[in-house]
Amino acid sequence: MNQIKRKIEACVTNCFKSEDNQTQYYEFANLTSKEIFVVPCWCLDDFAKFDVDLMDEDNQHLRVGAEVQLYDMGNNKIYPSRIYERKEGLFKKTANKYMSRESLYENTILFKESKYTLEQLWDLFKEKCESLSTDVLVESIRIRDSKEDAQRQFLLSALALISCDVLPIQEGKNVEFKSSFVHTAYPVKTNERMNQYRIIFSEIVAFANSHEEGTVYVGINNQGDIQGVEDELLSEVPFSSRADFESDFINQLYLQTQNHAFVSIVKIDWYRTESDKIFSKIYIPQWKGQLILLNGTELFVRNQAGKRQLKYNDLIEYVIHNTMLEEANIPKVSN
Numbered sequence: 001m002n003q004i005k006r007k008i009e010a011c012v013t014n015c016f017k018s019e020d021n022q023t024q025y026y027e028f029a030n031l032t033s034k035e036i037f038v039v040p041c042w043c044l045d046d047f048a049k050f051d052v053d054l055m056d057e058d059n060q061h062l063r064v065g066a067e068v069q070l071y072d073m074g075n076n077k078i079y080p081s082r083i084y085e086r087k088e089g090l091f092k093k094t095a096n097k098y099m100s101r102e103s104l105y106e107n108t109i110l111f112k113e114s115k116y117t118l119e120q121l122w123d124l125f126k127e128k129c130e131s132l133s134t135d136v137l138v139e140s141i142r143i144r145d146s147k148e149d150a151q152r153q154f155l156l157s158a159l160a161l162i163s164c165d166v167l168p169i170q171e172g173k174n175v176e177f178k179s180s181f182v183h184t185a186y187p188v189k190t191n192e193r194m195n196q197y198r199i200i201f202s203e204i205v206a207f208a209n210s211h212e213e214g215t216v217y218v219g220i221n222n223q224g225d226i227q228g229v230e231d232e233l234l235s236e237v238p239f240s241s242r243a244d245f246e247s248d249f250i251n252q253l254y255l256q257t258q259n260h261a262f263v264s265i266v267k268i269d270w271y272r273t274e275s276d277k278i279f280s281k282i283y284i285p286q287w288k289g290q291l292i293l294l295n296g297t298e299l300f301v302r303n304q305a306g307k308r309q310l311k312y313n314d315l316i317e318y319v320i321h322n323t324m325l326e327e328a329n330i331p332k333v334s335n
Helices: 090-095 101-105 118-127 134-143 148-158 192-209 230-235 242-257 312-329
Strands: 006-017 024-030 036-040 067-072 078-080 109-111 175-178 214-218 267-273 278-284 299-303 306-310
Touching: 036 242, 101 230, 101 242, 118 148, 134 148, 175 192, 192 214, 192 242, 192 278, 192 299, 192 306, 242 267, 299 312, 306 312
Parallel strands: 109 267, 175 214
Antiparallel strands: 006 024, 006 067, 024 036, 067 078, 214 278, 267 278, 299 306
16 A cells, blocks of 8 residues: 655745754745644755755755645655655665764763662761761651662762762653663554654653653663663664754654744753663653643653553543643733
């Protein structure tokens, strides 16, 4: 069966670089629906030869104001229409577009796992009590009744033994582990990477809709072990740098949420272990804005047991509840 394609008539409204200056993007306005959407320049420039009058002065990119015909291939994949001549050597160029190891490990944070047991950490803490502040000592009394991972993080921080963030021992209300960026837990027939993106995005927006800060670790399995994503990034994604991969991931998050304000506060850090395994930490600050629907229809929330998709009456009740909370927080203007 042929893949269903939706034809789009669009106008270039902007051409800009990502914040890290690694990836160029087109901003388009759909001439029919007036919807604004963003596409990496390579998705168009690498595929088609556009008429000279559509190009900028350097003949490198489409000019602002150029009207073009595009195809939406589904899963937020947008390509030029077949009315444009295809570039020669396209498939050869795309097939060789793999990430280098230098790019993969660039600007990563070294992660060193603590070799101390919890009992050893408390012994070290007792030895250094005299040099610690009163606030730290008071907190140490309170933390004694907490779970082991909370005690460990407190002690490592107080003793300045942290070379980077400490991994949680297990998933919880504010922590989610995902083993891969490109592979789903169960096989799918088409576009596995985009399916896995969607799964990760649903975790991200679930934290936002629950108005709780949260962290999604990618490259960590359900047992909390570092599995790493270095192999899949080096050989299974069509990007020549990790920065390009991250830009695509963030761009897809924007396309599926249509909320630039939220996407702009999501922070991604990359960690490298001493054995050269790579994992990612996606931090979601507390979101106080409106509810975020994935793909315009799906509402995910987070509780102690994990992510949950709300449907039917549960969805309606949650939306009403959040609307009432938003209205209660709007300052009243006195007459």
